[in-house]
Amino acid sequence: MWDQILQFLFTGVTVGATYALVALGFAIIYNASDVVNFAQGEFVMMGAMCAVFLYSGSGLPLPVALLLAVALTIVLGMSFQRFAIARARGASVVSTIIITIGASIFLRGVALLLWGKDILAMPHFSGETPIQLGRATLLPQNLWVMGGTGVMVLAVHYFFHHTTLGKAVIACSCNRTAAHLVGINVGLMMLIAYGLSAFLGAMAGVLVTPITFTSYDAGVMLGLKGFSAAILGGMGNPMGAVAGGLLLGLIESMAAGLISSGYKDAIGFVVLLLVLFLRPSGLFGKASAERV
Amino acid sequence: MPSDPMLKVSSVSTHYGPVQALHGISMEVYPGELVAIVGANGAGKTTLLHTLSRVQNASAGQVWFDGMEITRLPPHKIVAAGVCQVPEGRQVFAPLSVDDNLRLGGFTQRKDHHWFEQELERVYDLFPILKEKWQQAAGTLSGGQQQMLAIGRALLGRPRLLLLDEPSMGLAPLLVEEIFRIIQQLNEQGVTILLVEQNARAALGIADRGYVLETGSVVLSAKADELLEDEAVRRAYLGY
Structure with a gap:
């Protein structure tokens, strides 16, 4: 029994780490512009698909293919901001959110046309020899996912709390007019926020694809799970989003193992609904109050 | 004035959609001056400052700072050029x-x-x-x-030019005095200041010159002490 729980724990943390990266991407764009970017899941898919095709299609060494895929996704995220979001300047938050939904459908369509409907695999970064821990096992790739996520979460935390640039991004969300008036290039900050979110999405994609495989529509479920995680942790609280992701991954994995794997996805959304009913500001979010 | 103006606003108009908020405003601020813009609520004072910092677009006219046209510069470049604003509220x-x-x-x-x-x-x-x-x-x-x-x-x-929008708003009288003392002190240290105020008496009390704004137009401009003596200004804005 306990060995099983340990096994579920490993799976849960791995999946949760992926959700955490997606949720962090949601939180960053939400923080910078109050917009929920529903194309966040497609950033994950694009990162993974680009990596698969750069590796198997052009014979590049794996690390090079991964780096290129992540770089391409960052460029994609920034272009999305520049040519779709920034163009709609003056549009309401809701209109902008609808643009992101449109973009997610568009990106899925592009991936379908470019790469087809197949489910695709990618080699593990450092072999598939399982590591035995008690009577549970862990793949090296699980460690890549956990470690990679840890490093990125710390880096994002450092960026927002200890660099002027990071604080300037936060300033844009607190008060855009005041941000303009102190000389912050608000457009550039938005570009940075989208680039950073695309980077986190792509990293999640390339790290987890060796374990979970990918396909043109893999972003839908990951996007929704990441969104649930961000809500669970408290929208707009980056570290809450990370905690929400890990928690959601653990809940899903335990439910799948102890109840039935058929309910795995349902559990995630039941959690989302419960949070929205009982604690809409999330576990770690501050109750929002408008000062007038 | 012997020198060239530091800030020159020529016939600037601003619209909010179909509503015209500023009607061809022209004014100058010379280096080292403390200039006050007074007027009632809704006269367009804040709109004027927003247009100068370009968080609001001018629909006509030009703004010049130090001989450089800044009417269409993005807001962050205007700040970098030395025009900084303390916003209302x-x-x-x-x-x-x-x-x-x-x-x-x-x-x-x-x-x-x-x-x-x-x-x-x-x-x-x-x-x-x-x-x-x-x-x-x-x-x-x-x-x-x-x-x-x-x-x-x-x-x-x-800042080489500091724009202040209603710094006294919502403050206790003692604090207003303190804030105005600091503004005066900054001006004496060489910062050129454009001060927008509803509290006309306090603003004109420390200013060199003043402009009176009414429904988006400049209706009067003179030395501050002349404005303080002006019959119409006294009745409309100073209440005695």
Whole structure:
């Protein structure tokens, strides 16, 4: 029994780490512009698909293919901001959110046309020899996912709390007019926020694809799970989003193992609904109050 | 005036959709001056400052700063050129600390570490209460302290022209006096100031010259003490 729980724990943390990266991407764009970017899941898919095709299609060494895929996704995220979001300047938050939904459908369509409907695999970064821990096992790739996520979460935390640039991004969300008036290039900050979110999405994609495989529509479920995680942790609280992701991954994995794997996805959304009913500001979010 | 104007506004109009808020405003501010713009609520004072910093677009006319046209420059470049604004209602970055607010004020000057750290010390000396609360979230400060923070934040942008929008709004009389004393002191140290105020008496009391704004047009401009003596101004804005 306990060995099983340990096994579920490993799976849960791995999946949760992926959700955490997606949720962090949601939180960053939400923080910078109050917009929920529903194309966040497609950033994950694009990162993974680009990596698969750069590796198997052009014979590049794996690390090079991964780096290129992540770089391409960052460029994609920034272009999305520049040519779709920034163009709609003056549009309401809701209109902008609808643009992101449109973009997610568009990106899925592009991936379908470019790469087809197949489910695709990618080699593990450092072999598939399982590591035995008690009577549970862990793949090296699980460690890549956990470690990679840890490093990125710390880096994002450092960026927002200890660099002027990071604080300037936060300033844009607190008060855009005041941000303009102190000389912050608000457009550039938005570009940075989208680039950073695309980077986190792509990293999640390339790290987890060796374990979970990918396909043109893999972003839908990951996007929704990441969104649930961000809500669970408290929208707009980056570290809450990370905690929400890990928690959601653990809940899903335990439910799948102890109840039935058929309910795995349902559990995630039941959690989302419960949070929205009982604690809409999330576990770690501050109750929002408008000062007038 | 012997020198060229530092700020020259010529026939600037501004629209909010179909509604015209400014009707061909023209004015000048010369280096070293303290100029007040007075007028009732809704006269277009804030709109004028927003247009100068270009958080609002001018629909006609030009703005010149130091001989360079800045009408169409993006807001961050206008700040970098030396036009810094203390916005109406303070508008500090509430969740960020006092120190972070000040550091963001110097966003365009962040490459010049030496100057910035020196100026930060000077601002903390000017407003000791901010130094005391440097780690506190700006949103937790009192109105007067937030006003000091907003002024300090603008000073760190290295202004050659400081735009102040209703710095006395919502403050207790004693604090208003304190804020106006500081504004005067900054002007004596060489910062050129354009001050927008509903509190006409206090503003004209420290200003060199004044403009009276009514429904989006300049209706009067003169030396500040002449405006204080003017019969119409006294009746309309000073209440005696």
